[in-house]
Amino acid sequence: MNKIxxxxxxxxxxxxxxxxxxxxxxxxxxxxVYSRKEVTARVLAEKLxxxxxxxxxxxxPDADLYIISVADDAIxxxxxxxxxxxxxxxxxxxxxxxxxLRACSENYGVLYPLQTFSKERKIEFSVVPxxxxxxxxxxxxxxxxxxxxxxxxxxxxxxxxxxxxxxAGVFAxxxxxxxxxxxxxxxxxxxxxxxxxxxxILETATKVQKMRPADAQTGPASRGDKxxxxxxxxxxxxxxxxxxxxxxxxxxxxxxxxxxxxxx
Amino acid sequence: MNKIxxxxxxxxxxxxxxxxxxxxxxxxxxxxVYSRKEVTARVLAEKLxxxxxxxxxxxxPDADLYIISVADDAIxxxxxxxxxxxxxxxxxxxxxxxxxLRACSENYGVLYPLQTFSKERKIEFSVVPxxxxxxxxxxxxxxxxxxxxxxxxxxxxxxxxxxxxxxAGVFAxxxxxxxxxxxxxxxxxxxxxxxxxxxxILETATKVQKMRPADAQTGPASRGDKxxxxxxxxxxxxxxxxxxxxxxxxxxxxxxxxxxxxxx
Numbered sequence: 001m002n003k004i005x006x007x008x009x010x011x012x013x014x015x016x017x018x019x020x021x022x023x024x025x026x027x028x029x030x031x032x033v034y035s036r037k038e039v040t041a042r043v044l045a046e047k048l049x050x051x052x053x054x055x056x057x058x059x060x061p062d063a064d065l066y067i068i069s070v071a072d073d074a075i076x077x078x079x080x081x082x083x084x085x086x087x088x089x090x091x092x093x094x095x096x097x098x099x100x101l102r103a104c105s106e107n108y109g110v111l112y113p114l115q116t117f118s119k120e121r122k123i124e125f126s127v128v129p130x131x132x133x134x135x136x137x138x139x140x141x142x143x144x145x146x147x148x149x150x151x152x153x154x155x156x157x158x159x160x161x162x163x164x165x166x167x168a169g170v171f172a173x174x175x176x177x178x179x180x181x182x183x184x185x186x187x188x189x190x191x192x193x194x195x196x197x198x199x200x201i202l203e204t205a206t207k208v209q210k211m212r213p214a215d216a217q218t219g220p221a222s223r224g225d226k227x228x229x230x231x232x233x234x235x236x237x238x239x240x241x242x243x244x245x246x247x248x249x250x251x252x253x254x255x256x257x258x259x260x261x262x263x264x
Numbered sequence: 265m266n267k268i269x270x271x272x273x274x275x276x277x278x279x280x281x282x283x284x285x286x287x288x289x290x291x292x293x294x295x296x297v298y299s300r301k302e303v304t305a306r307v308l309a310e311k312l313x314x315x316x317x318x319x320x321x322x323x324x325p326d327a328d329l330y331i332i333s334v335a336d337d338a339i340x341x342x343x344x345x346x347x348x349x350x351x352x353x354x355x356x357x358x359x360x361x362x363x364x365l366r367a368c369s370e371n372y373g374v375l376y377p378l379q380t381f382s383k384e385r386k387i388e389f390s391v392v393p394x395x396x397x398x399x400x401x402x403x404x405x406x407x408x409x410x411x412x413x414x415x416x417x418x419x420x421x422x423x424x425x426x427x428x429x430x431x432a433g434v435f436a437x438x439x440x441x442x443x444x445x446x447x448x449x450x451x452x453x454x455x456x457x458x459x460x461x462x463x464x465i466l467e468t469a470t471k472v473q474k475m476r477p478a479d480a481q482t483g484p485a486s487r488g489d490k491x492x493x494x495x496x497x498x499x500x501x502x503x504x505x506x507x508x509x510x511x512x513x514x515x516x517x518x519x520x521x522x523x524x525x526x527x528x
Contacts, residue, residue: 178516
């Protein structure tokens with residue numbers, strides 16, 4: 001079994017950028033970057049000091065690994081056009097099955113980093129959980145070798161489990177961030193500084209690094225403090241689009257009090 | 265103007281516990297702890313190496329400061345019974361007006377720590393925003409002196425602003441934690457380890473320590489990725505109580521894309 005050494009990156013978004021940089025830090029080569037948009041392809045290629053293309057037909061053949069890291073809807077278009085002989089091909093999506101890659105190679109897998117990436121932010125890649133699967137034992141071992149050089153947390157996750165992880169990730173990341181946005185909006189309209197909430201946000205996330213979230217729940221809904229719930233309902237008259245969100249989540253917290261005591 | 269030196273703590277919950285410990289670290293004395301429940305009063309009194317009582321009538325007179333740190337609904341009962349002559353009295357609530365304290369003293373204020381407290385977790389109190397107000401300039405200065413010994417972040421916040429902060433705090437803390445619980449439940453039922461989500465949760469909160477949450481939003485709803493939204497809707501058939509939450513928050517994220525571009 002050979003080590004993966006030369007890699008083509010198909011996609012130049014947030015995940016591709018962070019993954020490309022982390023891969024180069026392991027001493028491997030990103031030999032080419034593809035993106036439909038020339039400026040995007042060029043920017044990442046410059047970061048990685050490598051070549052780029054905007055045409056799938058000019059992708060270098062015979063790389064050891066092709067990483068497809070594009071929006072889910074675009075994966076199928078790519079797999080329909082990409083021909084890479086027998087090279088290993090993986091995608092990085094949380095919600096797309098392994099099998100879609102069968103179209104472009106007989107060797108394929110998935111490398112799904114369970115993290116939120118923004119281009120401007122550095123990520124400590126060594127603590128990003130990497131969920132991997134492959135269509136054969138050999139391909140799995142190849143991919144595992146790469147993944148273990150990238151992160152201390154590599155787990156075997158099949159396509160069904162990965163979809164569940166992705167769904168849970170929306171609850172763990174995208175929805176909390178939306179809650180932060182609402183808080184930010186409420187404060188900004190009152191000319192209060194969002195900075196006042198930042199320690200609270202960080203502590204809330206830090207708490208559950210050790211505790212289970214059910215044990216960390218605080219707040220008026222959790223205590224069943226109806227007087228505050230009524231006051232907040234009145235205050236939210238100014239923010240009609242958030243009244244229902246407040247009510248639904250508070251109801252959920254109150255209902256889950258008992259259920260979770262059984263569940264835990 | 266004298267410095268606050270001797271303090272009676274009325275209440276022995278999470279906030280009282282952390283505040284009491286932080287106050288003793290400034291060299292001041294908690295001379296007594298009150299709680300209706302004897303075991304709660306005793307546990308905190310032992311932590312603080314001080315006296316306790318379960319009877320408001322035996323509260324020591326002539327302390328420099330009385331801190332009422334109990335559930336909002338209980339504040340009024342306390343203020344109806346507490347007689348402290350001209351000593352300074354404060355409460356620590358986010359949602360109760362300053363004026364309710366008029367019943368028990370002519371000197372009163374609010375000391376609201378904007379943080380989530382659990383008894384088992386240590387808190388770096390010096391970075392907890394402390395929101396203070398008082399019924400006179402002198403009382404404000406007294407309280408400010410104490411607050412500045414406790415934290416680097418002391419802000420003057422009036423009762424209306426404080427209520428808004430508390431409401432925003434529910435969105436910044438209690439609701440994100442509820443989202444973590446849902447994620448935990450989804451994973452646990454699939455026998456997947458919640459540990460896989462912990463780095464994602466921490467990074468999501470860490471991101472907005474510098475960025476505005478509107479700029480940090482990621483995920484399928486934010487990208488308008490309808491194919492994933494449909495897949496998640498299908499997966500959530502197993503969790504009917506969360507279908508509506510997923511839908512409502514995803515709709516909110518999609519709607520806010522444009523609005524926030526204008527708003528920012």
